[in-house]
Amino acid sequence: MSGNVADSAISPTSPTQTIPADLSGQMLELDEDDDLEVFSKDTTNTDGGSFNASMQTSPGSMINQYKFDEEDEEQEPGAKDIFITVDDPESHVTTIETFITYRVLTKTTRGEFDSSEYEVRRRYQDFLWLRGRLEEAHPTLIVHPLPEKFVMKGMVERFNDDFIETRRRALHRFLDRVADHPILSCNEDFRVFLSAQAWELTSHKKQGPGFLTRMGETVRAVAASVRGVKNRPEEFNSIQEYVEAFSQKMTSLDRITQRITKEEKEYLEELKEYAPTYTLWSGSEEELAEPLKGMANSLDRCYQETEEQGRQLSDCLAPALHEYVLCSETLKAVLRRRDNIQAELEAKNEALATKRADRDAEPRERGVVWQSLLGKNPEEARQLKQQRLAGEIDELKEEIDKMEDRVEWANNALKGDWGRWQRSMRSDLKEAFLSTAQKNVDYYEKCLAVWESFLLSMRAEVSEVDQRAGDS
Amino acid sequence: MADAEREDAAETDTPNASDTQEKNTNITMAEDGSTLLKRMEITVAEAEKRTGKKAVNMQETYTVYLLETRPSAAVNEGQSVAPDALWRRYSEFELLRNYLLVTYPFIVVPPLPEKRAEFVWHKLSADNMDPDFVERRRVGLENFLLRVASHPVMSSDGIFYHFLTQERGWKEVVYETGFQAKAESRLRALNATFRVKNPDKRFMEMKHYSDELQSITSQLLRARARVADRLYGVYKVHGNYGRVFSEWSAIEKEMGDGLQSAGHHMDAYAASIDDILEEEEHYADQIKEYLFFSEALRAVCRKHELSQYELETESLDLASKKQQRDELATGTMRTFSFKGMTTKLFGQETADQREARLKLLEEQIVEGEETVREKTTECEEHVCSGWVDIQRFKEQKDRDLREAFINYAFMQMSMCRKGIQMWTNAKECFSKM
Numbered sequence: 092m093s094g095n096v097a098d099s100a101i102s103p104t105s106p107t108q109t110i111p112a113d114l115s116g117q118m119l120e121l122d123e124d125d126d127l128e129v130f131s132k133d134t135t136n137t138d139g140g141s142f143n144a145s146m147q148t149s150p151g152s153m154i155n156q157y158k159f160d161e162e163d164e165e166q167e168p169g170a171k172d173i174f175i176t177v178d179d180p181e182s183h184v185t186t187i188e189t190f191i192t193y194r195v196l197t198k199t200t201r202g203e204f205d206s207s208e209y210e211v212r213r214r215y216q217d218f219l220w221l222r223g224r225l226e227e228a229h230p231t232l233i234v235h236p237l238p239e240k241f242v243m244k245g246m247v248e249r250f251n252d253d254f255i256e257t258r259r260r261a262l263h264r265f266l267d268r269v270a271d272h273p274i275l276s277c278n279e280d281f282r283v284f285l286s287a288q289a290w291e292l293t294s295h296k297k298q299g300p301g302f303l304t305r306m307g308e309t310v311r312a313v314a315a316s317v318r319g320v321k322n323r324p325e326e327f328n329s330i331q332e333y334v335e336a337f338s339q340k341m342t343s344l345d346r347i348t349q350r351i352t353k354e355e356k357e358y359l360e361e362l363k364e365y366a367p368t369y370t371l372w373s374g375s376e377e378e379l380a381e382p383l384k385g386m387a388n389s390l391d392r393c394y395q396e397t398e399e400q401g402r403q404l405s406d407c408l409a410p411a412l413h414e415y416v417l418c419s420e421t422l423k424a425v426l427r428r429r430d431n432i433q434a435e436l437e438a439k440n441e442a443l444a445t446k447r448a449d450r451d452a453e454p455r456e457r458g459v460v461w462q463s464l465l466g467k468n469p470e471e472a473r474q475l476k477q478q479r480l481a482g483e484i485d486e487l488k489e490e491i492d493k494m495e496d497r498v499e500w501a502n503n504a505l506k507g508d509w510g511r512w513q514r515s516m517r518s519d520l521k522e523a524f525l526s527t528a529q530k531n532v533d534y535y536e537k538c539l540a541v542w543e544s545f546l547l548s549m550r551a552e553v554s555e556v557d558q559r560a561g562d563s
Numbered sequence: 564m565a566d567a568e569r570e571d572a573a574e575t576d577t578p579n580a581s582d583t584q585e586k587n588t589n590i591t592m593a594e595d596g597s598t599l600l601k602r603m604e605i606t607v608a609e610a611e612k613r614t615g616k617k618a619v620n621m622q623e624t625y626t627v628y629l630l631e632t633r634p635s636a637a638v639n640e641g642q643s644v645a646p647d648a649l650w651r652r653y654s655e656f657e658l659l660r661n662y663l664l665v666t667y668p669f670i671v672v673p674p675l676p677e678k679r680a681e682f683v684w685h686k687l688s689a690d691n692m693d694p695d696f697v698e699r700r701r702v703g704l705e706n707f708l709l710r711v712a713s714h715p716v717m718s719s720d721g722i723f724y725h726f727l728t729q730e731r732g733w734k735e736v737v738y739e740t741g742f743q744a745k746a747e748s749r750l751r752a753l754n755a756t757f758r759v760k761n762p763d764k765r766f767m768e769m770k771h772y773s774d775e776l777q778s779i780t781s782q783l784l785r786a787r788a789r790v791a792d793r794l795y796g797v798y799k800v801h802g803n804y805g806r807v808f809s810e811w812s813a814i815e816k817e818m819g820d821g822l823q824s825a826g827h828h829m830d831a832y833a834a835s836i837d838d839i840l841e842e843e844e845h846y847a848d849q850i851k852e853y854l855f856f857s858e859a860l861r862a863v864c865r866k867h868e869l870s871q872y873e874l875e876t877e878s879l880d881l882a883s884k885k886q887q888r889d890e891l892a893t894g895t896m897r898t899f900s901f902k903g904m905t906t907k908l909f910g911q912e913t914a915d916q917r918e919a920r921l922k923l924l925e926e927q928i929v930e931g932e933e934t935v936r937e938k939t940t941e942c943e944e945h946v947c948s949g950w951v952d953i954q955r956f957k958e959q960k961d962r963d964l965r966e967a968f969i970n971y972a973f974m975q976m977s978m979c980r981k982g983i984q985m986w987t988n989a990k991e992c993f994s995k996m
Binding site: 336430 | 988
């Protein structure tokens with residue numbers, strides 16, 4: 092983490108009201124940070140809610156916060172200070188529903204946690220809640236996706252073992268990603284998620300912003316998104332293009348991988364019928380009995396190897412690809428939200444321009460006549476109007492100031508996280524493809540060994556036969 | 564298809580005996596006489612399409628095969644002698660085989676390659692004109708000729724020699740042998756049901772075995788074809804990775820090169836299955852040959868049954884006639900005879916009539932005894948030679964199939980090696996991502 096970032100971010104007056112990039116030195120201060128909690132409570136819905144008043148520091152320092160250098164993410168192995176596992180799925184049956192909880196185990200040395208170990212049980216809904224909160228708090232950061240609620244194709248039951256296992260792994264990955272993220276991992280809701288007991292979590296969840304506030308934000312957000320952004324900066328355009336293309340490719344790769352799994356399953360089914368024909372045949376033969384059994388045996392072993400190879404595909408590559416399909420959707424949402432924030436600013440600027448034009452305009456005939464009809468002095472009327480406009484203009488200017496900060500902050504957040512996301516995408520997918528390729532190499536090597544040993548046994552048989560012939 | 568002699572022959576496609584460490588040094592050809600194959604090199608070198616007139620102004624397209632022969636002595640001495648060559652159609656091969664079946668009923672006659680493609684899997688063509696099918700058939704026809712030419716008995720057959728050396732007029736010569744008449748009765752006999760009282764146990768067991776062999780090899784071939792079909796699918800879908808990696812690489816900066824080259828390897832992997840499965844077809848052909856062989860084996864067993872049945876029938880007939888004569892001589896009538904019946908109904912016959920009848924019976928008995936003697940000898944000979952050939956066949960089968968399984972293992976290993984190489988290459992590309 093770059094040193095200058097931390098320094099400039101922490102101003103003497105509000106030591107904890109910024110989110111410093113470098114956490115390690117700031118642990119203790121965050122401990123007493125109620126504002127952080129306030130901050131996360133104040134932000135409303137995901138699509139461009141109100142700008143939080145506590146973000147008072149200058150745009151300059153905030154820009155710096157989100158400049159992640161390459162080295163930022165490469166901590167020394169010992170530097171990881173929080174370890175999370177997700178395991179032990181358990182089924183719970185109530186009168187209304189049945190659901191699964193997972194054990195979430197946290198080991199940490201971070202100061203904001205009261206203890207160094209936590210064991211809690213969480214259900215999928217709780218994860219959904221957490222992710223929602225994180226997105227609300229940081230609309231233009233890239234929050235890792237959760238596994239899907241339902242899997243329609245293949246008619247996978249919600250409580251099928253494979254499904255639960257796949258989900259468990261994805262949930263684990265989600266928490267790991269949040270824990271790795273320099274900003275998201277400091278989020279109070281995240282801490283509560285990891286540490287609170289069930290009832291504590293329930294009551295904490297209820298402390299969200301009120302319904303009406305949410306409604307107002309939603310309306311504004313919808314209005315902004317309908318309007319659309321007019322002058323999107325070029326770099327976000329290119330990110331947008333990339334995301335569209337990337338999304339398509341991931342979807343294709345996901346589909347292809349699933350298709351391969353399906354074809355392999357069918358191959359295995361046929362192989363299962365094929366191998367026993369050799370065993371059957373060996374029953375009718377004398378000299379050929381051993382070679383035939385050898386064939387059957389070899390085919391059987393190849394069957395097992397193929398099964399295992401298939402598991403790698405469905406346990407490792409497919410989930411990784413699928414996750415990045417979901418990531419693409421996340422990216423699109425983040426870009427949309429950024430656009431909406433900018434759109435709101437643009438709207439306000441337009442409103443300001445209109446009001447200014449109004450103020451500077453020549454008094455209109457009709458307006459004066461109307462005022463005189465109402466018994467007002469035209470000169471007085473005009474002055475009143477100017478006063479009103481001036482007030483409105485000032486208000487708007489203030490709002491625009493805040494909005495500009497917000498836009499800049501949002502842009503920087505996204506830019507910073509974008510680089511970070513690209514790196515982890517590259518590393519994740521590279522890893523997934525590498526291990527798949529390795530598994531395939533292993534598979535073929537094992538099968539090669541199977542047939543080599545068959546050949547050896549055939550040779551051994553020949554010399555045996557010769558021996559017997561020699562003896563007789 | 565394993566005679567070491569075959570290494571002299573030019574076109575062989577089977578992943579071949581020269582690769583295997585264990586060469587078959589014991590070739591069970593009854594090697595006193597020299598079989599034709601020792602004196603002559605035979606190949607089916609090419610295939611060509613022809614069109615010709617069938618009856619009634621209809622055109623047909625058919626394939627002809629170039630049959631080349633060359634005296635081995637000349638080749639061995641290093642003389643470059645041009646081979647004699649002639650063209651034959653599949654139907655002529657069929658005619659030859661039918662002739663051999665009829666003429667040598669106690670030999671397990673080698674089968675021809677299939678007339679139509681069976682056990683076809685999805686990509687494989689069922690079309691008789693498909694070049695891969697024609698090629699495999701060419702190999703099969705050559706194999707057939709080599710087997711006949713190396714057979715201790717069949718290799719000295721004149722019609723066979725004629726087939727190899729004289730293009731025109733061969734058909735007429737074959738028909739002149741009159742084998743067709745026998746062919747029909749043979750077919751009828753093979754399909755007839757009759758009960759044999761004292762069959763040779765060994766032949767019965769062999770017949771049972773031939774049924775099992777037929778059933779199991781068809782099951783195996785069907786299952787193998789389905790497996791091949793599925794494997795084809797698995798490999799081919801990987802080709803899509805190639806396409807998408809290529810497209811994806813276009814939008815990536817650092818990952819672009821790695822992805823692009825990995826994509827190429829995926830394409831290569833997907834393409835590799837074509838050769839792999841084409842090679843495996845040769846293994847399937849080897850098994851198929853023994854599927855068809857099982858029919859020939861069964862025919863020999865049935866022929867023995869038929870002979871035995873005929874012998875038993877003759878013997879029974881003889882015994883019955885003897886009994887009739889005895890009764891006639893002594894005046895008792897225990898056996899049923901039509902004459903006896905009519906005598907009872909219409910009155911006694913005269914002494915002269917009885918005399919006449921007795922004489923006839925005696926003649927018939929003498930004839931019958933002769934027939935039974937002949938048939939017995941025939942049967943014993945056939946049992947002998949048949950059993951000898953069955954033994955020969957058995958040893959050939961054990962050898963050939965062993966080699967086929969070894970070749971199969973080599974094929975699988977080659978496929979594995981290719982897979983290892985492709986995925987290692989892909990791994991390298993991924994690591995550059």
